Amino acid sequence: QLQLQLSGPGLVKPSETLSLTCTVSGDSFSSYNYYWGWIRQPPGKGLEWIGSIYHTGSTYYDPSLKSRVTISVDTSKSQFSLNLTSVTAADTAVYYCARHPTGRLTGTVDFWGQGTLVTVSS
């Protein structure tokens, strides 16, 4: 049974770096049938794609966040991570890690981690 376990602090100070890690279990992390992504949802608002990564390390980022985002992968641990620098209150959101299928449904999300609220506040 697939699980995406998200870990990281729930409170980050302004101007600091938000760091989250998603650990994948119950599925082949390095399968070419999937790639992995980060999506966030500010309180009371809609979904925002942050970026995605293949197990090979190829990354894609939302243009509006690209200068502040780094997504990395550790295949030995079946993990992928998000770093978002210079955070402000506008980065307060529920952060989700997610699985994207490849093939004809590439880009959709077929499995979501439970999400974690990250608050940016001093």
Add this chain to the structure above:
Amino acid sequence: EILLAQSPGTLSLSPGERATLSCRASQSVSSNYLAWYQQKPGQTPRLLIYGASSRATGIPDRFSGSGSGTDFTLTINRLEPEDFAVYYCQQYATSPAVTFGQGTRLEIK
């Protein structure tokens, strides 16, 4: 970047009625790579429709999607109590880069 505008922002209907939700793209979504998701309070989104009109696995046939180009519609026939939720459209024509609409809240009248 393809922007998606959903309307209405909130839709108030009664169980048994039909819901019609709209998603309009700022430019044509190639190959109709448009998906719909349902999100209930405290839950993660669930994929309902992909390819504008194909139901995902396990989705009841009262949910249907239609449209092409820049205008897409999600229709829910005979609303059930569990259908009241927030619905998001997503374009994945430019994947891996994707965008979501701002959502339509379907509430009980």
